[in-house]
Every structure is written in C-alpha cells, then in structure tokens.
Amino acid sequence: MSRNGGGEPLVEIEGVSKRYGSIVALDGVSATVRERAVGLLGANGAGKSTLMRVMLGLLPADTGTVKVLGIDASKPAWEVRRLLGYMPEHSCLPLGMTARDLVVHMGELRGLPRRVAVLRASEVLFQVGLEEERSRLIRTFSVGMKQRTNLAQAIVHSPGLVILDEPTNGLDPAGREEMLQLVRRLSSELGIAVVMSSHVLEDVARTCDSVIVLREGKVAATRAIDHSAAAVRGDMRVRIVGDPDGFARAARDHGLTVQLDGEGEDGWLVVRGGDADGVLTGVRDAAVAAGVGLRELRPAGPTLEESLIGAIG
Amino acid sequence: MSSDARVTDVAYSRYDGPRAGRFAAIWSLARWSSLRALGARRGWKAKLIPITLILLGFAPGIVVLGLRALFGPSVFKGGLADALPYSDYAGIISIVILIFSVVVTPELVCPDRRDRTLSLYFSTAISRGDYVAGKVLAALMPILLVTLAPPLILYAGNMLFAVHPLAYLERHWLDIFRIIGAGLLIGIYYALVGLAVSSLTARRAFAVGGYLAFLAIPTVIGGVLAHALDERYLRLLAFAAVPLQAARGLYPGYSDEGHISAGVWAATSVELMVVALAVLAIRYGRDTG
Numbered sequence: 001m002s003r004n005g006g007g008e009p010l011v012e013i014e015g016v017s018k019r020y021g022s023i024v025a026l027d028g029v030s031a032t033v034r035e036r037a038v039g040l041l042g043a044n045g046a047g048k049s050t051l052m053r054v055m056l057g058l059l060p061a062d063t064g065t066v067k068v069l070g071i072d073a074s075k076p077a078w079e080v081r082r083l084l085g086y087m088p089e090h091s092c093l094p095l096g097m098t099a100r101d102l103v104v105h106m107g108e109l110r111g112l113p114r115r116v117a118v119l120r121a122s123e124v125l126f127q128v129g130l131e132e133e134r135s136r137l138i139r140t141f142s143v144g145m146k147q148r149t150n151l152a153q154a155i156v157h158s159p160g161l162v163i164l165d166e167p168t169n170g171l172d173p174a175g176r177e178e179m180l181q182l183v184r185r186l187s188s189e190l191g192i193a194v195v196m197s198s199h200v201l202e203d204v205a206r207t208c209d210s211v212i213v214l215r216e217g218k219v220a221a222t223r224a225i226d227h228s229a230a231a232v233r234g235d236m237r238v239r240i241v242g243d244p245d246g247f248a249r250a251a252r253d254h255g256l257t258v259q260l261d262g263e264g265e266d267g268w269l270v271v272r273g274g275d276a277d278g279v280l281t282g283v284r285d286a287a288v289a290a291g292v293g294l295r296e297l298r299p300a301g302p303t304l305e306e307s308l309i310g311a312i313g
Numbered sequence: 314m315s316s317d318a319r320v321t322d323v324a325y326s327r328y329d330g331p332r333a334g335r336f337a338a339i340w341s342l343a344r345w346s347s348l349r350a351l352g353a354r355r356g357w358k359a360k361l362i363p364i365t366l367i368l369l370g371f372a373p374g375i376v377v378l379g380l381r382a383l384f385g386p387s388v389f390k391g392g393l394a395d396a397l398p399y400s401d402y403a404g405i406i407s408i409v410i411l412i413f414s415v416v417v418t419p420e421l422v423c424p425d426r427r428d429r430t431l432s433l434y435f436s437t438a439i440s441r442g443d444y445v446a447g448k449v450l451a452a453l454m455p456i457l458l459v460t461l462a463p464p465l466i467l468y469a470g471n472m473l474f475a476v477h478p479l480a481y482l483e484r485h486w487l488d489i490f491r492i493i494g495a496g497l498l499i500g501i502y503y504a505l506v507g508l509a510v511s512s513l514t515a516r517r518a519f520a521v522g523g524y525l526a527f528l529a530i531p532t533v534i535g536g537v538l539a540h541a542l543d544e545r546y547l548r549l550l551a552f553a554a555v556p557l558q559a560a561r562g563l564y565p566g567y568s569d570e571g572h573i574s575a576g577v578w579a580a581t582s583v584e585l586m587v588v589a590l591a592v593l594a595i596r597y598g599r600d601t602g
Contacts, residue, residue, distance in 0.1 A: 078338075082438035088432050088436070090432075091429065092431075092432050092433045094424060096424060098354070101354060105341065110338075110438055113333060114341075124325065127325045157332075158326075158327050191327065
C-alpha cells in the first residue's frame with residue numbers, strides 16, 4: 001500500500017511465512033505500510049495476530065523479512081520494541097496495580113527515564129479519559145476502562161507506531177465508540193502511526209486510511225479508504241413505486257439532480273446533491289411531494305464492504 | 314498562591330529525548346517487582362508479613378547489641394562477638410529466611426502468569442532472559458534484607474562496642490567478605506529455588522505449598538534415611554539447610570556433625586541453583602502467548 005507515496009515505509013513485510021506444526025498461519029505475506037493508519041482485516045484465524053507478533057519480534061518468521069520503522073524486527077527485537085507500542089487483544093493488565101503505576105512502569109520498560117515516565121503517564125491517562133481513575137486498582141475497572149488503560153500503556157513512550165490487536169473486543173457499543181474515536185485520534189491528532197487488526201470492517205473503515213485483508217494466512221486484498229468529501233457525498237440509488245418523472249421533478253425542486261438508470265419499475269434513479277443527510281432528506285420529501293413509494297434506497301457507488309466482501313470470505 | 318504557579322496544558326506531547334537501554338528496563342522491572350512483593354502501594358495486610366519477618370531477622374542482632382548497650386561488656390562472658398557468631402546468624406534465623414522467601418518469591422511471578430501480563434512485558438524492550446534476570450534481582454534484593462543486612466548490622470555494632478573500633482576492623486576485616494559471601498549465597502539460592510518452584514503455577518497458594526513441600530519433604534526423607542541407613546550424604550537432601558551449611562563453611566572452624574565438608578554442601582547448593590535456572594529457562598524460554 002503506498003497511497004500517500006513518498007517517505008520511508010513504516011512497515012515492510014516481504015514473503016513472511018509462519019507455521020504452527022501443520023497449521024499455516026502466514027503464507028508468503030508481503031505488504032508495505034506507508035499510511036498513518038492501516039487496518040488488518042480478516043476473520044478469526046486469518047493470521048492477523050500472528051503477523052502483528054512477527055512485526056513486534058515476538059515470533060520469528062519461518063521465512064521472509066519484516067522491517068518496522070526501518071529496523072529488522074527479528075534482530076535485535078528489543079531495539080525495535082522500545083520504539084513501538086503494542087496493545088494486546090486479550091486482557092493482560094496486572095490487576096493489582098493502579099493505572100498510573102502500570103503506565104509509568106511500562107514507560108520505564110520502554111526506555112523512558114523515570115521522571116519523564118511519570119509526567120507522560122499523566123498525559124496519556126488524560127488523553128484516554130482516565131485522569132480521575134488513575135489511582136484506582138485496575139481490577140476495579142470496567143472492560144472499557146481496562147482497554148483504555150491498555151491503550152495508554154501502549155502510547156506512553158511516544159512510539160512511532162502503535163500496534164493494536166482487536167482494540168474494540170469485548171466492548172459495549174458506547175465503549176466501542178469511545179475506543180474508535182481514540183484510535184482515530186492517535187493518527188490524526190497525536191501523530192502516532194497505527195496498525196490495527198479487526199474482524200469488523202466498520203471499525204477499520206472508520207479509523208484507518210487503508211486496509212490489508214488477510215484470508216487463510218495470505219493477503220487477499222489491499223484497499224485505500226477514502227475519507228475525502230467526495231467519499232462521504234451522499235449519492236443514492238433509488239427505486240420507487242410510482243411515477244419516476246414526478247419524483248424527479250419533486251427532487252429537483254429540493255435541489256437534487258436525478259438521473260435515470262434503467263427502464264420501468266426495475267430501473268434505478270441516481271440522486272445526487274450534497275451530503276448524505278441532505279440527499280436522504282430530499283429523497284424523503286420528494287417522495288412525499290410526488291406521492292410515490294420508496295422500494296429501495298442504497299449508496300450510489302460500491303461500498304468498501306462490497307469491494308472487499310469477496311476477499312474477506 | 315506561589316508566584317511560580319503555572320497553568321499547564323495536559324496535552325499529549327512527543328518525546329524525543331534519550332531512551333534508556335535494556336539494563337535500565339531490567340532494573341525497572343526488578344525495582345517495581347521487589348517493592349510490590351514487600352507490599353509497597355498495597356494495603357497494610359500485604360506489608361505486615363514481610364515487614365514483620367524482616368524485623369524478626371534483625372531481632373537477634375538487635376537484642377545482643379541492645380543488651381550490650383544496656384548492661385555493658387560484662388553481660389557476655391565470652392565477649393560480644395562470641396555471644397552471636399556471624400557464622401551462626403543465618404542458622405538462628407533460618408526459619409525466618411525460609412518463610413520470607415516463601416512469602417516473597419511467589420508474589421513476584423505468579424500474578425504475572427495469572428493476569429497474563431507476560432505478553433505485555435515481552436512486547437517492551439525486555440526479552441525473556443531479561444525478564445528472568447529482573448525477577449531474580451527482584452527476589453534477591455528483599456531476601457538480602459534478612460540474609461545480609463542483619464549480620465552486617467551486627468558487625469557494625471560489634472565494631473562500635475569494641476574498645477578500639479579500628480583495631481577490631483583491622484582484626485576482623487575478612488569477616489565482612491565472609492558475611493557478604495554467605496548472605497549472597499543464601500539469598501541467591503532461595504531466590505532461584507523459590508522463583509523456579511513458583512514459575513510452575515499461576516496460583517500463589519499452590520506456589521507457596523509447592524515451595525514448602527520442596528524444601529520440607531526431602532529434608533524429612535533424607536534425615537530419616539540417613540539415620541536408618543547410616544548414609545551421611547543422604548543429609549544433603551535437606552534442601553532448606555543446604556545453603557546455610559555451605560555458608561557456614563565460609564567461616565573458620567567450620568564443623569558439621571555429619572562430617573560432610575563445606576565444599577560438598579556448596580557444590581550441592583550450586584547444583585540446585587543450576588537446576589532452578591534450568592527450570593526458569595524452560596518456563597520462560599518458550600512463547601507463552
């Protein structure tokens with residue numbers, strides 16, 4: 001993936017394979033990560049966590065090479081790991097420590113001087129919304145608070161790249177929403193590049209600039225994710241029950257443009273005219289004004305999900 | 314309000330300053346772990362037992378020195394040094410050392426395995442070997458509070474109460490190295506063996522029970538068999554006593570009722586420490602997810 005072009009790649013993966021006995025976890029994976037936020041998408045067992053652990057130098061690849069921030073991940077692993085942040089998938093926090101102590105400790109383990117680690121622990125706990133709970137034992141935290149503590153420990157040392165393994169796992173809708181916003185902020189506001197794994201496309205689409213789809217240990221697809229204004233423009237395809245010409249006139253009265261695509265009741269009307277909310281409101285009002293019924297309403301272009309559905313499997 | 318008061322924006326900032334290396338990370342792991350094992354930043358119940366045991370470790374020396382301070386040199390007929398020989402100190406508080414190591418070492422490793430914190434540690438600058446080194450250091454530092462610090466305090470007291478302190482230091486300077494050597498030998502032994510046994514389980518209670526069983530059961534069996542079969546080397550199965558006997562051998566005039574030389578006790582100590590290291594290498598040498 002090289003959508004942004006230029007600059008040193010954050011991660012270069014070349015022909016990486018990894019087997020666990022007879023099980024092939026990674027099979028000749030190659031990818032180059034240049035974007036500030038990249039999602040690793042795939043079903044459970046697709047090889048996402050294994051690839052992340054190889055990137056961290058926690059697992060040696062059977063074949064192939066991985067360079068992270070320009071450093072060979074296999075040797076010396078500790079050299080690259082102190083420049084990386086890692087948020088494991090499963091709960092792995094020491095329950096008997098306070099959030100502040102843990103974050104300070106992890107900062108020191110990643111090379112921060114103690115005084116700096118103490119200062120930065122306050123900063124990152126504030127950033128993840130745990131400044132009030134920093135002195136509480138982690139065992140008293142909710143799942144969402146534990147995940148935010150997990151994220152805080154991953155970024156306390158100002159890493160160039162943070163690797164997030166299923167950060168929304170086990171979170172309720174509100175916690176998931178907060179976590180996705182935090183993850184997006186890492187790359188967009190805090191200047192930390194992100195590699196995030198997930199099996200939920202929406203999570204990746206909302207937080208990342210590109211996606212690498214893994215399937216059965218192989219790269220099945222790579223796509224850029226367009227967050228530009230054009231991408232969020234709300235062009236719609238509409239099928240109606242009733243007079244299409246009447247609907248088109250009413251829609252034009254609401255500032256929309258309508259283009260016919262196909263004939264008869266099975267034909268589609270492509271409606272354009274601003275953002276998604278504006279188009280949807282206009283379509284609703286035009287349908288009421290023209291006295292037609294709406295049979296089907298969908299985005300005009302292929303969605304990211306549609307373009308990846310075959311690759312995800 | 315102080316004129317130095319400032320309004321600070323708690324914003325996330327980049328850090329481009331110097332980063333410490335592996336040894337700083339190992340030291341950080343050791344320091345945090347040992348402080349927590351001693352109950353720091355935990356409730357008073359977690360502090361009670363370690364602090365009580367440390368005080369009990371100092372008690373013989375403090376009592377002897379206190380009596381000397383209260384009643385003068387005549388209170389000990391053979392002199393202050395003979396009242397509590399350095400070579401006997403560890404033996405006198407052996408039960409304290411044993412219980413202290415049983416309390417401290419499981420606390421250092423069992424919670425990490427129980428809470429699955431190992432994968433978090435190994436994602437930082439420390440390797441598996443660094444982790445083991447940090448934990449051994451973390452176990453050693455508090456254990457030295459009962460194996461090394463008390464006889465050193467006794468030595469300092471003996472020197473201060475001597476008629477000529479400098480002359481005492483001149484005559485007994487070798488004892489400092491014997492005390493340090495004995496304290497380190499006993500400390501490293503209990504640290505390694507305690508950590509090795511504790512690394513076998515994530516449950517602290519099982520680790521405590523297993524450690525006590527490891528020290529006590531061979532000791533009893535060895536003692537019974539040695540007596541029944543009249544085979545003195547079976548006494549080497551007294552795993553709890555092995556480092557204490559080896560340490561006593563550092564002092565002149567060593568004698569063992571079983572006629573086992575200090576060298577044999579020392580060799581047995583080293584063998585058990587090597588086995589403990591091997592166990593740790595196996596337990597932490599493979600991927601633990």
